[in-house]
Amino acid sequence: MNTMAYLFTANAVIWIVLALFLLRIHAGERKLREEIDRLRRQIDRT
């Protein structure tokens, strides 16, 4: 059972770290897209 706990923890770590990295990229993309749209509109208006 102990073995399984170690196996589980290790894999949890692997996939959580990867998921966090993907989420970070995703969040960055969304923020930048909003910012770019905002700037585009602002430039169009002027």
Added chain:
Amino acid sequence: MNKRTTARLDMVLWGVLGLAMIAALYLAFVDAPRERTMGDLQRIFYFHVAAAITGMTAFGVNFAAGVAYVARRDRKWDRLALAAAETGVVFFAIVLITGPIWAKPVWMVWWTWSPRLTLSLVLCLLYIAYLLIRRYIEDPDRRAMIAAVFGIVAFVDAPLVWFSIRWWRDIHPAPMLESGGIDPAMRPAFWACVASFELLLVYLLRRRCALESMREEMERLERLAG
């Protein structure tokens, strides 16, 4: 390449990546035989080693992109170098966390200063230093150039670190990989994990590069908007 072709390629990449992941998980956790002495614990090994190999690939990409930037001074190489360094650090973070989780029940210690483990740690430190340097230089062109130089130094340093530790500090038994290679029955799982992580690397690099071009686009617009 036009936009639609790129989008299609992305979809293909997604599909292949998903299939490879599922196959790798199946092979590693179900299909591969239980190891004789370590039992199921050995299954950590597949993704652990795959992460290390993929991380090394990422740092290799960083080096190549750094050389390309010094030679061509095209910012796309800098974006790739940054993406590769970050992704490599993420993969090596996985290696460094899963390593002790595996070592504790098998070797009864959390950490040994074995060449592999030490090299992983030093690589992590080197490329975190790389990311730190980037953070503290404002001018994009100078940042790209200086980062490229440091990336080259770091990558050339890696084998030297490896041999230094190996010659002086190799007092620990070599991990199972060394002696006679992997059991043939475990090979499919091993290579599937490596392949799926390498595909994941390609995917992550693409996403991270795209993010970086968006950032540059935003900075360009900010200058336009004043």
Added chain:
Amino acid sequence: MTRLWAVFRKDLAIELRTKDALNTMLFFGVVVLVVFHFALRSGDVDPRAAAPGVLWVAFAFAGTLGLNRMFAVEKENGCLEGLMMMPADRGVLYLGKMLAGTVFMLAAEAVIFVASLVFFNLTVWGELPWLGLVFLLGTLGFTAVGTLLAAIAVNTRMREVLLPVILFPVILPVLIHAVEATALILGGAGPGELKLPVAVLAAFTVVFGTIAFLLFEHVLED
């Protein structure tokens, strides 16, 4: 060649006029020795086992200080811009600075070493030539990559603070071989056993000296 000599002499002259960096390096190195005496509780340890590591840590810290100072001074008084107008290869600038840094470090090391002999109660007459060789090669390896990274660090927003962080991971191979070689010498090993570390230290110097020589110009501000 004459330009290399000029850069080298200039750095030496600046330093010898004030001796700021050198004094700080010496003092800091000795402080490190004292700190390590208590950190290691040296009363309990075999001095010949502890000395190599402690010495090289002191050397590395002192060297970091010295390299930082060498570039910070120039950043402050705008001397680097002047030097860059010199009608010579920037690589020559690197070599001159690297050699000057090496000389300073060796000078500091000599004093720190003597202090460590006293603190560790060591007698080393016969080993001196070999120790000298290892110190020289280790220091060359250190400054070969240290000069390049100091130029990088001084160009960042963090300035000097960044140098140890980026230098120490890179310098690990030098540190490992220099410490092991010093330990071998103090342990009474013959020249045969020193071949490997000495060769590696020399190789490190050549490899990173070449890389830095080629890339130094890209690191300097245009």
